[in-house]
Amino acid sequence: MKTLLILFWALAALLTVVAGETGAAERPLKKATFAGGCFWCMEPPFEKLDGVIAVTSGYMGGRTANPTYENYAAGGHLEVIAVTYDPARVSYQQLLDTFWRQIDPTDAGGQFVDRGHAYTTAIFYHDAEQRQLAESSKKAIAASRIFAKPIVTPILPVATFYPAEAYHQDYYKNNPLRYKWYRRGSGRDRFLDAVWGKDRDKGAVKKPDRGELKKRLTPMQYKVTQENGTEPPFDNAYWNNKRAGIYVDVVSGEPLFSSLDKFDSGTGWPSFTRPLVPANIVEKEDRSWFSTRTEVRSRGADSHLGHVFADGPKPTGLRYCLNSAALRFVPVEEMEKQGHGEFLKLFKK
Numbered sequence: 001m002k003t004l005l006i007l008f009w010a011l012a013a014l015l016t017v018v019a020g021e022t023g024a025a026e027r028p029l030k031k032a033t034f035a036g037g038c039f040w041c042m043e044p045p046f047e048k049l050d051g052v053i054a055v056t057s058g059y060m061g062g063r064t065a066n067p068t069y070e071n072y073a074a075g076g077h078l079e080v081i082a083v084t085y086d087p088a089r090v091s092y093q094q095l096l097d098t099f100w101r102q103i104d105p106t107d108a109g110g111q112f113v114d115r116g117h118a119y120t121t122a123i124f125y126h127d128a129e130q131r132q133l134a135e136s137s138k139k140a141i142a143a144s145r146i147f148a149k150p151i152v153t154p155i156l157p158v159a160t161f162y163p164a165e166a167y168h169q170d171y172y173k174n175n176p177l178r179y180k181w182y183r184r185g186s187g188r189d190r191f192l193d194a195v196w197g198k199d200r201d202k203g204a205v206k207k208p209d210r211g212e213l214k215k216r217l218t219p220m221q222y223k224v225t226q227e228n229g230t231e232p233p234f235d236n237a238y239w240n241n242k243r244a245g246i247y248v249d250v251v252s253g254e255p256l257f258s259s260l261d262k263f264d265s266g267t268g269w270p271s272f273t274r275p276l277v278p279a280n281i282v283e284k285e286d287r288s289w290f291s292t293r294t295e296v297r298s299r300g301a302d303s304h305l306g307h308v309f310a311d312g313p314k315p316t317g318l319r320y321c322l323n324s325a326a327l328r329f330v331p332v333e334e335m336e337k338q339g340h341g342e343f344l345k346l347f348k349k
Contacts (some may be wrong), residue, residue, distance in 0.1 A: 002061060016193075018224075030087050032095050033124035033158055034058065035078040037111025040171040040179060041154040041188055042081045045098055051090025057164040060124060062210045067162055073118035080124065082161050091302045093131055093282050096137040099123065100279070101196055102188075105141065106149035112187040121153040124200075131155065136283055137299075146195060171263070175248065182197045203271050221250055224325040225303035228295075233268025236324035240264075242281040243333040246343055247274055247322075254280045254299035255340060257320065265319055270327070276343065277304065283308065296320060 013204060016253075036042045039057035046055045057079070059067045064075030072079075083095060103121050110119040123138075134155045142151045149216040172179040183189060214222055223229035233239070238247070247270070248259040258276040265271035275281045279299065286295040286307065296305045305326045312319030330338050332347050 013161070023323050028087075029084055030092070032083040032205040033080055033126070034079045034083070034095075034099045034159065035060070035101065035120065035122040035124070035186075037079065037114050037119045037121065038081040038182075038186070039164065039168065041171050041183060041186070041217075041249050042102060043047075043170065044172050044243050045102055046081065046083050046095070047083075049090050049094065050096065051085060051086045051088075052095075053086060054084040057168045058082060059162045059164060059247040060159050061122065061156065066161075069165055069168070072162075073116060076117065077162070078118055078120060078122060079164075080122075080161070082163075083146060088225075093137070093297075093299050093302060096134060097279070097299050099219070101142055101192065103153070104147075104191055105138075105151045105153040108152045112191065123153065123155045124158040125155060131157075132284075133282065137279075140278040140281060141186060146279065166222050169235050176258065194224075206332070207215055213238055217250065218325070221325045224323045225251055225301075228304045229323075229325075230306075231269075231323045236269065238324040238327060238329060239268050240271065241329060244330070244347055245333055246335065246340060248340075249280075249298040249303055249305075250326055250328045251303050252298065253328070253338075254298060254300045256280055256298060256344065258306070258343070258346065259318055260276050263313060265321065268320060269306065270324055271312070271315075272322070273316045273318055275320070281305075296322070298326075320334070 022046065034042065043055045043057060046052050058081070060080045061073040062072065062075040062077030064071070066079070067075050068078050085095065105121055108120060110116050123134045125134055133228055138153065138254060141147070160308040163283060167174075171184075210226065213226060217225065220229075220231055227349050241259075241262075244259050246259070248255050248257055253276050256275060257270075257272045261272045261276070263271055263273060282297045282299050282302075284295045284297060286293045293307045294309075296308050297303060298305060303326050304323075306320065306322035309319045309321060310317060330340060332344070335341060336345055
């Protein structure tokens, strides 16, 4: 009997291990496809993201089948990268944010030294959700006025992906000196540094796992940001806060809203007429509670913030109704110290 029990528990342990490995292996992965000029330069920033499984260079969007490096441009194809990612570890919003920080979305003639249609930019969506997020992201980039010219990057349905030749894959790893020389001479880094400065790598925000977040956040902060909860009105930290400063994501610290756009909505929650950095905000359709609303989330940390309504005051007519638990207030006198000095000019009379 003792022997049988030992064999039973050993078998149970083995089945548990196998089931765990099978579950991890079968966890659904997703695809994302981006065109950003030279695919050599587009691979590295995405491969650095936690949750990205693979990045493959290739061709897409043309009128010919089975293109090669010698004829893809003549066939109307673009150089693209196909990103395989785990949505439980990295969101599509983070991929979009990384994409915008690698390109000049105002140039319809190519990217930097590479000219012609083959080197133009595009987002190829794989489903309706990706299309919605991509369009929202493009609008946010345009509204942020980060780029002085109009955004011309198109958002297109995904087409047949043709992998590029083996020698193009991981070019930056296999040919480090040639890649470094090309990258330096292309002008890409000079442009991106001038546009984004120290914020250039913020697209690579890594969201902590749930275990770490439960340790870092209060129960209410966790409920709101991770479980789409709502805190009580008139019983939260910032509903009546009148101090000058900015509000950042409680998880990632990304800047979201300013006291200059805050108003008393009478609802008991902090309310704003517009975001401080529109590119850091994602809007999604919310059909919960038997109604259709527009949910507001942070881009980098994917935190639930609240909702936006079209009943606000001028100049926007919008009311961003947020949860204090999703925010952290940074007063003006602390902004420089906490790395938000670029916003101080907004508070100078």
